[in-house]
Amino acid sequence: MxxxxxxxxxxxxxxxxxxxxxxxxxxxxxxxxxxxxxxxxxxxxxxNEVARSLSKQVTNTIGVIVPHIRHPYFAELISCIENAANKKKHKILLFNSKDRDEKEMEFLDMCISNRVAGVILCSGSVAMESFQGINVPLITIERNLEGGTAAVECDNLQGGRLAASHLIECGCKKIVHISGVSGISMPADDREVGFVEVCNEKRVEHLEVKTDFKLYNAGYYNEFLEEVLLNHTDIDGIFASSDLIAAQILQVCAKLKIAVPEQIKIVGFDDVLIASLTAPSITTIHQPIKEMAGMAISLLLDAAENKVVPNKVTLPVTLVERQST
Amino acid sequence: MxxxxxxxxxxxxxxxxxxxxxxxxxxxxxxxxxxxxxxxxxxxxxxNEVARSLSKQVTNTIGVIVPHIRHPYFAELISCIENAANKKKHKILLFNSKDRDEKEMEFLDMCISNRVAGVILCSGSVAMESFQGINVPLITIERNLEGGTAAVECDNLQGGRLAASHLIECGCKKIVHISGVSGISMPADDREVGFVEVCNEKRVEHLEVKTDFKLYNAGYYNEFLEEVLLNHTDIDGIFASSDLIAAQILQVCAKLKIAVPEQIKIVGFDDVLIASLTAPSITTIHQPIKEMAGMAISLLLDAAENKVVPNKVTLPVTLVERQST
Missing domain, CATH: 1.10.260.40 (lambda repressor-like DNA-binding domains)
Known part of the structure; x- marks a missing residue:
């Protein structure tokens, strides 16, 4: 050479x-x-970028750790992060943790050893003490982490409020929220809070059902959802905390011969590709994924230059009406 | 530090x-x-991995260039490549080319500058001469490239044959193949060849329709598909060259009140998440994406150690029957 x-x-x-x-x-x-x-x-x-990086002691590489690359939300998020990084002449090192704490720790170590400019963490439940001694910017997207540099979130509370309000405006009398994961504190938990607030304000009968980590990791909710629908035959509106869950509610409704939106109206969350690919297509709460990714990159690069950055940024969500309501 | x-x-x-x-x-x-x-x-x-890499003149990083991260097929493929690389203690640098040749060239340069162990290219149409002087292994997945180190493909011909045979066995009398992209030579073109072969052998009326690059890049085929169905009302079977297209055929059928599988039977290709998330779920040709990713990593690492590797590896596909046929 x-x-x-x-x-x-x-x-x-x-x-x-x-x-x-x-x-x-x-x-x-x-x-x-x-x-x-x-x-x-x-x-x-x-x-030789390697030699150049050695003299600078830092590379123009950003470590990105997600729990599930193939999950439509993370696929979309990774795409937007790569795009935003590329515009700032940075590359991304991608890691799939499958939500295993030990993998996240291993990947964080690899990021540090490879002198990344910073890490974007969209995954898991690693304890705060694990991050001590990490002196690169650590930006989280839609997860809680004490001790991180900055957290980027969408307005989950507002999302829950929008979903409940929309279902009620569509005439629903008994609505249920099906949340993604129980037992671990996530910004997404606020979707339920917003949902319950509006139901109580409008005095509409409501119900909250939590799925669990095992279902989340498998991405397969069909049997669980069928049980919910069979146990609560008077439900006429559902707010699912992801489009992935909403798509599977549509499948269960088809199986049980429940007409959507005539008998049950459905609102999802995320506004990923799948929401516009089902029949009927899914009314959903649009997460500004592109803007969240851009914000994460921009906070990371600012923090790497020792600029003062906000420790939390919340971006607005919007309701996208499609055929499921 | x-x-x-x-x-x-x-x-x-x-x-x-x-x-x-x-x-x-x-x-x-x-x-x-x-x-x-x-x-x-x-x-x-x-x-310090950077210092270590400098002395070795090569890193344990693999460059991965895909056209569309958010496309379900590539999201799945990236996930499997990351997993296979991780098992061999390698990391992936991910690049989203959006099928722009100039981006692919830029990314290839970045890979070389960063002394990657090799590149996996799942994208585009860069001309052979662009790769001259690149002395790291270059593995392609499902694309044609003269001058690459090795190509990993699924048995596209067999896939087309399986799809046509299945539709005919289901009783279809006039079947159509809707392909992904026209005007650029891709291994996926063999899906049509296999489809046509079987139709001719079984003397079944058939039709081939090509979508274009613009639709492929947008990922939105609805209007195009509606026109196909309205122009050929006697079609009773469709073989789509991706599950993404098949999902949109389901949407158009719902809109035109065509019952699936009663009036039209549908077979997709890829077997990605979306195929099992629609209602009805999609019968499809399963690409062994996990095995293809593992093979690409294994060929790349062998080639990096100057071992002799096959220049083409074709992996078998299978028919997965679901509700759309």
């Missing part, structure tokens, strides 16, 4: 001049610049 | 002994090993 020295030899310039061209430092004539680029091309010279 | 020297000082051992422990080289007593790990923990020492 050609080195900086080879480029210098080819051009007849000094190594330091070539280095100045590459790093865009100091005055360089157009002619010199052109000569260097031509030699680089001819010799197929590739700057 | 603590250095190797600090760990040596803390333990009273030499730097070279500590380094031998870290690299698992030579004989080290259990007592010494324990002492080093305790000191590392106490000082919060993190080995």
């Amino acid at each position: 050609a080195t900086l020295k080879d480029v210098a030899r080819e051009t007849g310039l000094t190594v330091s001049t070539v280095s100045r061209v590459l790093n865009n430092r100091g005055y360089i004539s157009e002619e010199t610049r052109k000569k260097v680029y031509e030699a680089m091309k001819k010799l197929n010279y590739q700057p | 603590a250095t190797l020297k600090d760990v040596a000082r803390e333990t009273g051992l030499t730097v070279s002994t500590v380094s031998r422990v870290l690299n698992n080289r030579g004989y080290i007593s259990e007592e010494t090993r324990k002492k080093v790990y305790e000191a590392m923990k106490k000082l919060n020492y993190q080995p």
Whole structure:
């Protein structure tokens, strides 16, 4: 592989001049610049980012740890994070923790060893003390972590309120909220709080059902949902805390011959691809995933430059009406 | 940040002994090993992978370039690639090309500059000459590239044959294949070849419809599909070249009040999450995505060690029967 020295030899310039061209430092004539680029091309010279990173002690790489890449919400989020990072000339190292604490710790260690500029954590339940001694910015998206640099969330409370209000406006008399995970504190828990608030304000009969971690990790809720519908035949509105759950409610309704939206109206959460791919398509609460990803990258890079950043940013959600209500 | 020297000082051992422990080289007593790990923990020492990579001139990082992270097929593929890489103690740098050639070139350059162990390319149409001078293994998944190290594909021809045979066995009299992309040569084109072969063998009326790159990149086929169904009202079976398209056919059928599977039977391709999330769920051709990802990683690492690797590996597909047929 050609080195900086080879480029210098080819051009007849000094190594330091070539280095100045590459790093865009100091005055360089157009002619010199052109000569260097031509030699680089001819010799197929590739700057060594590894060496560059070593001298800077930090890379332009961002570690991203998610629990489930294949979950439509995280697939969408990763896509937006990569896009935002790319615009800032950063790359992403992606890790799939499958929500195992020991994997998250291993990945965090790998991020640190690889001198990442920062870490975006969208996963799990690692205890605060595990992060001690980590001196890179640590940005969380939609999860609770004491001791992180900054948390990016959507307005989950508002989302729950919007969903309940919409179902009630559609004429529902008994509505249920099916939440994603019980037993672990998540920003998403506020969806239920908002939902209950509105039900109580409007005096509408309501019910809250929690799924569990095992179902969440499997992504398969069908049997659980069928039981809910069979046990509560008077339900006429459902607010699911993800579009993934909402899609499976549609399947169960089809199986039980319950017409949607005629007999039961359904509101999801996230507004990921799947919400517009079902028949009927799913009315949902739109998480501003693109903006959340952009915010996470921007907070991370600011914090890496030792700028003061907010420790929590909440972005607004909106109701997207489709065919399920 | 603590250095190797600090760990040596803390333990009273030499730097070279500590380094031998870290690299698992030579004989080290259990007592010494324990002492080093305790000191590392106490000082919060993190080995510098960047420095290590510089001395090896290659990292344990694999570049992965996909056209659309949020596409369910690629989300699934990335998840499996990350998992397979992780098992071999490698990390993935993920790039989303959105099928723009110039982005793919930029990402390839970034991979080389960052001294990746190899690149897995699942995207685009970059010309062969662009890869000249790239001396790391370049593994493609489901795309054509002359000059790559190795290509991993599923048996697309067999997939097309299975789909056509199944529709015909279900009693379909006029079947149509809707393909993903026209105008660019892809291994997936063989799905149509297999489909046509079986239709001709069984003398069943058939039709082939191609979507285009713009629809593929948008992931939105609804209007196009509605036109197909309205123009060919005698179709009773459809083989879609992705589950994403199949899901949208279900939507159009719901809109046009065509009962699935009673009036039209549908077979998808890929067997991604969405195929089991629709109502009715989608009969599909299962791509062995997990095995393809594992094979890509294994070929890449073998090639990186200068082992001879096959330049093409084709993995078998299977028919998964669900409710749409």
